[in-house]
Amino acid sequence: MEKIKQLQQDFADFLAHTNLNGQPKELYEPISYTLLQSGKRLRPMLCLLANEMFDGDEQQALWPALALETFHNFTLIHDDIMDKAPLRRGKETVYQKWNADIAILSGDAMLAMAFQYALKPKKGAELAQQLGRVAIEICEGQQMDLNFETLGNVTIAEYLEMIRLKTAVLLATALQMGATVAGASEADIQHLYDFGIAMGMSFQLQDDILDLYSDVAVFGKRHGGDIADNKKTYLYMKALELASDKDRKRLEHLFTLRMDHDEEEKIEEVQAIYDHLHVKEAVEQVMLDYDRKAIEALAAVDLPEEKKKHLRTYAELLSGRKK
Amino acid sequence: MEKIKQLQQDFADFLAHTNLNGQPKELYEPISYTLLQSGKRLRPMLCLLANEMFDGDEQQALWPALALETFHNFTLIHDDIMDKAPLRRGKETVYQKWNADIAILSGDAMLAMAFQYALKPKKGAELAQQLGRVAIEICEGQQMDLNFETLGNVTIAEYLEMIRLKTAVLLATALQMGATVAGASEADIQHLYDFGIAMGMSFQLQDDILDLYSDVAVFGKRHGGDIADNKKTYLYMKALELASDKDRKRLEHLFTLRMDHDEEEKIEEVQAIYDHLHVKEAVEQVMLDYDRKAIEALAAVDLPEEKKKHLRTYAELLSGRKK
Numbered sequence: 001m002e003k004i005k006q007l008q009q010d011f012a013d014f015l016a017h018t019n020l021n022g023q024p025k026e027l028y029e030p031i032s033y034t035l036l037q038s039g040k041r042l043r044p045m046l047c048l049l050a051n052e053m054f055d056g057d058e059q060q061a062l063w064p065a066l067a068l069e070t071f072h073n074f075t076l077i078h079d080d081i082m083d084k085a086p087l088r089r090g091k092e093t094v095y096q097k098w099n100a101d102i103a104i105l106s107g108d109a110m111l112a113m114a115f116q117y118a119l120k121p122k123k124g125a126e127l128a129q130q131l132g133r134v135a136i137e138i139c140e141g142q143q144m145d146l147n148f149e150t151l152g153n154v155t156i157a158e159y160l161e162m163i164r165l166k167t168a169v170l171l172a173t174a175l176q177m178g179a180t181v182a183g184a185s186e187a188d189i190q191h192l193y194d195f196g197i198a199m200g201m202s203f204q205l206q207d208d209i210l211d212l213y214s215d216v217a218v219f220g221k222r223h224g225g226d227i228a229d230n231k232k233t234y235l236y237m238k239a240l241e242l243a244s245d246k247d248r249k250r251l252e253h254l255f256t257l258r259m260d261h262d263e264e265e266k267i268e269e270v271q272a273i274y275d276h277l278h279v280k281e282a283v284e285q286v287m288l289d290y291d292r293k294a295i296e297a298l299a300a301v302d303l304p305e306e307k308k309k310h311l312r313t314y315a316e317l318l319s320g321r322k323k
Numbered sequence: 324m325e326k327i328k329q330l331q332q333d334f335a336d337f338l339a340h341t342n343l344n345g346q347p348k349e350l351y352e353p354i355s356y357t358l359l360q361s362g363k364r365l366r367p368m369l370c371l372l373a374n375e376m377f378d379g380d381e382q383q384a385l386w387p388a389l390a391l392e393t394f395h396n397f398t399l400i401h402d403d404i405m406d407k408a409p410l411r412r413g414k415e416t417v418y419q420k421w422n423a424d425i426a427i428l429s430g431d432a433m434l435a436m437a438f439q440y441a442l443k444p445k446k447g448a449e450l451a452q453q454l455g456r457v458a459i460e461i462c463e464g465q466q467m468d469l470n471f472e473t474l475g476n477v478t479i480a481e482y483l484e485m486i487r488l489k490t491a492v493l494l495a496t497a498l499q500m501g502a503t504v505a506g507a508s509e510a511d512i513q514h515l516y517d518f519g520i521a522m523g524m525s526f527q528l529q530d531d532i533l534d535l536y537s538d539v540a541v542f543g544k545r546h547g548g549d550i551a552d553n554k555k556t557y558l559y560m561k562a563l564e565l566a567s568d569k570d571r572k573r574l575e576h577l578f579t580l581r582m583d584h585d586e587e588e589k590i591e592e593v594q595a596i597y598d599h600l601h602v603k604e605a606v607e608q609v610m611l612d613y614d615r616k617a618i619e620a621l622a623a624v625d626l627p628e629e630k631k632k633h634l635r636t637y638a639e640l641l642s643g644r645k646k
Contacts, residue, residue: 024467024470026466026470027462027463027466078427078431081423081427082424082427101404101405101469102466104401104404105405105462105466105469107431108401108430108458108462109459109462111431111435111458112454112455112458112459112462115451115458116452116455116459119448119451119452124448125442125451128448129439131435132435132436132439133439135432135435135438136432136435136436139428139429139431140350142428143349143350143425143428144347146349146424146428147347
């Protein structure tokens with residue numbers, strides 16, 4: 001825990017010393033506004049923890065960590081335009097506070113800045129290649145997500161591929177970049193990448209479950225928000241798979257209703273169908289499969305157990321399995 | 324001329340063999356739609372000509388050439404969203420043919436692809452750094468241009484800085500990348516960069532002049548379009564500087580009138596003021612200063628005159644001084 005807190009502080013200090021000012025201010029203010037908001041700093045932390053596992057130089061690893069955080073925030077700024085989202089982390093989005101043009105441009109500049117940061121340390125070309133590949137994958141994932149909003153029949157395989165591209169690959173790449181800058185072997189870099197994919201998939205499925213089945217006060221979002229928004233999560237996909245013809249038709253109908261409908265009533269009815277079909281348990285089963293894959297991948301990294309403990313602790317903290 | 328045609332053909336072949344397909348198709352179709360349109364390929368050509376000057380390996384230089392073309396087209400796709408432009412090169416823009424979300428995302432993917440391409444040849448890290456720097460500068464230039472639309476008083480110095488960032492730096496970087504991949508000296512790379520800046524500034528001023536003073540059929544745009552759109556070009560800025568109080572007030576008023584006003588009448592009146600103030604000649608004088616700077620920068624490149632002839636011929640072709 002001490003190590004984790006120290007790395008979080010080191011990243012915060014590094015970010016605070018990064019010059020995010022420039023002209024014209026209309027371009028740079030949204031960048032510092034976004035990057036300096038408090039956040040989990042999940043991707044930088046994975047990068048720094050992977051680097052630390054292999055005894056890498058932390059000063060070098062802070063650059064890809066900054067690249068990852070800058071890149072991640074670029075994706076949020078552009079996603080918020082597409083979602084017309086007014087709020088993010090309880091604050092106005094760039095799209096809302098300024099406008100769509102400024103959100104496009106400051107996002108573009110952040111994507112370029114992310115490459116500049118990735119190129120700074122030794123092995124910069126390799127890190128930038130990893131960033132380039134994941135950037136393209138995330139665009140693919142976001143486009144799939146946009147498609148799913150209008151497409152009728154999405155398969156479970158397509159849904160899993162979408163969340164792999166939209167969420168898991170960036171966590172995996174964060175670990176990959178940390179291990180790369182530390183000079184880990186190809187094989188170990190791949191094991192950590194696999195660990196990141198499995199962990200990312202598990203996190204996303206857990207998010208889907210928590211949206212409906214968590215104590216609101218803990219999770220901080222409205223209960224059943226995904227159902228109210230007709231979001232086709234894994235719970236919904238799994239329910240369609242397990243449902244009788246009658247339940248499937250009813251679910252499909254409920255997921256066409258717009259906000260003017262009684263939201264609470266709709267959420268309750270959907271949840272009743274989910275519970276009847278034991279959807280939560282089915283999704284938890286898939287989550288456990290990913291957790292097992294993650295454990296196997298981390299076990300395969302050719303390092304003594306002692307070296308892996310900080311990353312393992314951090315992953316457990318994130319999943320809520322460790323307080 | 325043979326050399327120029329050959330390089331154009333080589334780039335066309337290289338682009339035709341680049342795999343621009345991928346899934347989901349909603350992301351990739353706008354990319355191939357945009358990149359495979361015929362265009363001048365100005366930036367790839369500058370890159371290949373600079374590489375050729377220093378006897379570089381053309382197969383290596385085709386990568387930064389492709390990076391530049393992909394990058395340039397990314398900027399057009401995002402600019403067209405901001406301008407709500409329906410047409411580009413006589414074809415529907417991505418924004419118009421698909422929608423703003425797809426234009427944002429496929430543009431983002433192209434920016435990442437540009438870095439991937441720049442990283443391919445030897446000296447990839449250096450090329451990617453050059454691309455990153457120019458990408459940020461172009462965002463700054465575009466933001467300045469957006470600001471100028473609403474700001475009242477823009478100085479000539481600010482206008483020149485805007486066109487430097489929006490247009491000239493990418494031409495300069497194209498030459499820089501070609502010289503870099505060929506292994507030219509730091510000093511020669513800088514001279515070519517300076518040549519590109521001066522050439523880019525001259526081209527932009529020429530564009531401003533041609534918009535009003537060219538034969539419509541040759542230039543292919545409507546006569547006086549910049550005046551009709553209230554675009555604050557260098558002609559307008561120079562006119563304000565040279566004008567009497569009365570003329571200045573009249574010009575400023577005319578440049579607030581919207582399209583419902585009689586367009587032809589407005590263009591004629593503005594042109595009459597410009598002619599009376601000899602604005603065209605004043606702008607041509609500034610253009611000639613940039614041309615002189617360009618000639619000096621190219622002369623400073625430490626190579627025999629023979630080696631510079633293709634780039635010089637190409638620049639003359641572009642400026643219309645050679646047919």
